[in-house]
Amino acid sequence: METTNKLKDINEVLEFLYQEFPNCFKQKEGIKPLKVGIFKDIAERIEGSEKVSKTQVRQALRKYTSHWRYLEAVVNNEYRVDLDGNQAEKVEQEHVEHAKTALEQSRAKMAKRKKPARGAKDGDTKGYKKRPSGPGKPHPKGAKVKKNAEPAPRRSNKVEPLPSDKVKANTKVKVKLGQALVNGTITEVNKDDIHVELVTGMQVKTKADSLYLV
Known part of the structure; x- marks a missing residue:
């Protein structure tokens, strides 16, 4: 029963x-x-x-x-x-x-799934397949480049990895989600899987190498 x-x-x-x-x-x-x-x-x-x-x-x-x-x-x-x-x-x-x-990312994924790639019609893929990346590469016809390509931005605040002795329940941490660091609290440690409750209320399962000191 x-x-x-x-x-x-x-x-x-x-x-x-x-x-x-x-x-x-x-x-x-x-x-x-x-x-x-x-x-x-x-x-x-x-x-x-x-x-x-x-x-x-x-x-x-x-x-x-x-x-x-x-x-x-x-x-x-x-x-x-x-x-x-x-x-x-x-x-x-x-x-x-x-x-x-998170909303912007969700909507972008939805739009990408719904819309076919432009420029693919009648074999006209020129300028759409790949955007040039790096110095000296030609840009699509008509494109104006106002500034040089910039390197990926560094985090404004230095963060340190969470020491292994602090990987335990009720420890406040920063969790790496994509490129962002979100505050949260460890709720459970199950071998290599660590459960964290984010400040947004969301529950995530992650690994120790994605946790940082607050």
Whole structure:
């Protein structure tokens, strides 16, 4: 009987969160940024539950907080909410900027999938296949170059890798996501896999070499 009650699909786990915490989790309308540390609050409330595990909740949170509707909520709302829908802490500007960047990347990927490459029609691929990179390379006809190619920007603040003795639960860290460093807190260390709750509320699984000192 226990196995039949256990939820397996992440969408079912999300449905469980919608029903269990209706003032916090929303499917479409009324989505609000989640309180920082919401995972711990959920873990306490579902302690002993036969339906969902903490790992499933973590995966569901990752999906919920990476959706474009949630990212828009982070951008457009001043405060976060707790599990009961009460006002929590203010959304920091750093979190807003991170959400904006994630939204832009998501929309760019969507547009790329929907639109065919221009210039490929009738064999006319000149000037579209590859953009020249590096000094002395010709540019497409009509292109104006106002300045020399710049090297990839360096981080403005030097960051140090997280020492191995600090890789433990409740340690505040910076996590490398793409080219960005996002603040978060280690919630669980499972051999080489390290679970981190970002300040945005998102749950990520990463490795020690992607963690840096705050």
